[in-house]
Amino acid sequence: MKVIAFPRTEQGSGASRRLRNAGQTPAIIYGGTAAPVAIALDHNALYHALKKEAFHSSILDMEIEGKVEKVLLRDFQVHAYKQLVLHADFQRVDANQKIHVKVPLHFVNAEISPAVKLGGAIISHVMTEVDINCLPGDLPEFIEVDLAKVEAGASVHLNDIALPKGVTAVSNDNPTVATASVPAGQVSADDAAAGDAEKK
Incomplete structure (x- = not known):
């Protein structure tokens, strides 16, 4: 730019x-x-x-x-x-000096995750950006968070994200990036099937 x-x-x-x-x-x-x-x-x-x-x-x-x-x-x-x-x-920016910068997170595949498809869960984005260290030439415009395998009730943590080559996250712990929670009163497809089986 x-x-x-x-x-x-x-x-x-x-x-x-x-x-x-x-x-x-x-x-x-x-x-x-x-x-x-x-x-x-x-x-x-x-x-x-x-x-x-x-x-x-x-x-x-x-x-x-x-x-x-x-x-x-x-x-x-x-x-x-x-x-x-x-x-x-x-x-x-010096091409040979690492930079510390925040980059946005892009969440993908939530709609095909077991949490949403089977569990009726709602995905909440706890973080929208992440602190990283890298050389200027390795700086990504954003980091993708793939939610395709997230189960209902599970969380995605920073360590679960595949970072681009040359990029390291700056964090003292392993913060939660996203959660998949089932709204109160909602029954998952599996539970509903189990309930139907018991009635028969």
Whole structure:
């Protein structure tokens, strides 16, 4: 993903306000061996980019006056009630240095799992993103959680997820990622069959 930025010479709240009035968002690039650089971004382009999941968990090509740097979005502030991005922080990325970043979880195959098909269970997503460590070149846009074999009443934990090559999860324990619970008063297909057999 490519982002076009412009050098920003004026600092301070007054300068930032003038930038926003002109349709731009103040931002900063920091990290690595170079000094932090104050930049400005086109507000509308940034606003729409922030709606894309991949923008938050991908290495971005930041172009400033023809020079491209690899960066990660680290933080951004939005107005309390206006559709306005107030500021953004980007961190430089070194291809040889591991990065610590959050990536989204994508849940698949819930509808074909025994929990849902046979047990009438409801799958609850306990986590929606996960902290990982990896080299920039190995950074996935998302991590897939396959629920195809989940049974009713069971849980999926972080250690159950197959992580992409070169990616390690950052966690002190083995947190629950998803649960398959049967709603109160609901009878699974197996229990219903057993009940019918007893009546005969």
